[in-house]
Amino acid sequence: MRFMFIVTSPQQQPPTPELLVEMHKLADREIKAGRMLDNAGLMPLATGAQVRVSDGKLSVVDGPFVETKEVIGGYAIFELPGKEEALASAREFMQLHLDHMPGWGGVCELRAIASGPS
Amino acid sequence: MSVADAHRAILATWRIEQPRLITSLARMLRDIPLAEELTQESLVAALERWPTDGVPERPGAWLMATAKRRAFDHLRRGRMLARKHEMVAREMEAEQQATPDLDSALDDEIGDELLRLIFTACHPRLSRAARTALALRMVCGLTTEEIARAFLVPEATVAQRIVRAKRTLSDSGLAYETPRGEELSARLGAVLEVVYLIFNEGYTAARGGDWLRPQLCNEALRLGRVLAAVAPHEPEVHGLVALMELNASRTASRTDVDGEPILLLEQNRALWDQLQIRRGMTALGQAQELGGARGVYAMQAAIVACHARAGLAAETDWPRIAALYVELAEVAPSPVVELNRAIAVAMAEGPAAGLAIVDRLVSETALKGYHLLPTVRGDLLEKLGRREEARAAFEAAAALAGNRRERDLIRCRAEALQART
Numbered sequence: 001m002r003f004m005f006i007v008t009s010p011q012q013q014p015p016t017p018e019l020l021v022e023m024h025k026l027a028d029r030e031i032k033a034g035r036m037l038d039n040a041g042l043m044p045l046a047t048g049a050q051v052r053v054s055d056g057k058l059s060v061v062d063g064p065f066v067e068t069k070e071v072i073g074g075y076a077i078f079e080l081p082g083k084e085e086a087l088a089s090a091r092e093f094m095q096l097h098l099d100h101m102p103g104w105g106g107v108c109e110l111r112a113i114a115s116g117p118s
Numbered sequence: 119m120s121v122a123d124a125h126r127a128i129l130a131t132w133r134i135e136q137p138r139l140i141t142s143l144a145r146m147l148r149d150i151p152l153a154e155e156l157t158q159e160s161l162v163a164a165l166e167r168w169p170t171d172g173v174p175e176r177p178g179a180w181l182m183a184t185a186k187r188r189a190f191d192h193l194r195r196g197r198m199l200a201r202k203h204e205m206v207a208r209e210m211e212a213e214q215q216a217t218p219d220l221d222s223a224l225d226d227e228i229g230d231e232l233l234r235l236i237f238t239a240c241h242p243r244l245s246r247a248a249r250t251a252l253a254l255r256m257v258c259g260l261t262t263e264e265i266a267r268a269f270l271v272p273e274a275t276v277a278q279r280i281v282r283a284k285r286t287l288s289d290s291g292l293a294y295e296t297p298r299g300e301e302l303s304a305r306l307g308a309v310l311e312v313v314y315l316i317f318n319e320g321y322t323a324a325r326g327g328d329w330l331r332p333q334l335c336n337e338a339l340r341l342g343r344v345l346a347a348v349a350p351h352e353p354e355v356h357g358l359v360a361l362m363e364l365n366a367s368r369t370a371s372r373t374d375v376d377g378e379p380i381l382l383l384e385q386n387r388a389l390w391d392q393l394q395i396r397r398g399m400t401a402l403g404q405a406q407e408l409g410g411a412r413g414v415y416a417m418q419a420a421i422v423a424c425h426a427r428a429g430l431a432a433e434t435d436w437p438r439i440a441a442l443y444v445e446l447a448e449v450a451p452s453p454v455v456e457l458n459r460a461i462a463v464a465m466a467e468g469p470a471a472g473l474a475i476v477d478r479l480v481s482e483t484a485l486k487g488y489h490l491l492p493t494v495r496g497d498l499l500e501k502l503g504r505r506e507e508a509r510a511a512f513e514a515a516a517a518l519a520g521n522r523r524e525r526d527l528i529r530c531r532a533e534a535l536q537a538r539t
Binding site for chain 2: 031032033034035037038077079081082084085087088089091092095115
């Protein structure tokens, strides 16, 4: 089963060097173990834009972004036997944040990726 | 946390950590069955403790520390028998105390440990069936019951195979290590063969319809990725990964809602997995950059890549595929490769050119019972308007086809020709 991990946080500060090192180590292990298929961190909100449809109209918001409650910081795609394994993996990943980025708060949401009709 | 929740958490962690635990212990103890046994004990300890104490912050490290403690105990118990072991135990204990950062130590050793385990499980002294079973059991962590179901053999057979294989490994006292240099390249072939065998067992839906079969594909893919990460300079490892990723990318489009197979050219290409295709293409590029363009797996992957690149079936580069089959036949000559070349040539140059190759294969003894030969022949004859000959070829093919669905399909084509003749 394929899972996408999406990390969101209300804080926009970049990861500490310690956290970066630890995340790199974990990613390296997961890639070597054949479980992590893809991953990336995302640049700050200001480098992006939002294209929105509401009330039957299309609009583009190209910053500045105010009142953003949660920002997606990065994602990873895993191939794992099931949800329990995905949970264990996400737990380990978030423990790194707890250990190496004091004061940070955020959510790692894990979602099964839809596969074809078979 | 309820007891059931704790149990689920333990088993999930266990599944992920088991190969790492076994490899670390096997290296300490130089005894795989014992390593497995002591690793199991750490699972039992977790099942006892976690529901009451709570899941530790680092479940993987907890399991590893517990398993290693059992291994130290075991080595200490054996001290009267072997002084050497005591030294090893003391050294290792000292080493462990000197490295409080257990996690990072574990992270660094995973690649080598897993590679060692894979090479041991695929040792040339074992039979092919034993290698496959042992690799699935020890490296992928599948149970004997799961392996038995996946390969449609009795569980006792698998259990026996694994027990015997382990005994062979223990008795022969062979070094539990990764071969280097030329020996690595020589032994790697056997490892890749096992991985590809596991993949094909899951991929070809010739028998059984169990949900475990896709799991075999995933395990083979994972093993391939592990090998590519730990032996990155071997081109054929990347070639095999490319072949498996590219083939697996079509999984969702290969059968209809009733489970009936859909042929490659009729598949809905929108369902092809683009992430997997991208990974396959990258791996193929790596194989070629390392000078492995003419490896058996890389060449097959290059052929599959031609299909993956075509957004529509009509855009397939058939002349390139035909040329690749010529190259493949030079390295690994086989009548089946030749038959595939005939199909590609027929698509590139027309049915007459393809038929000329097929007709040369008719006398081939290796293909005597192979239903695809008369099927392809019938198809080409039909395209050339030689209806009576085509019908006869389809009838011959139907008599040889072992799979019911395929047989029905071929019979339909023969009957359609008869009706219009």
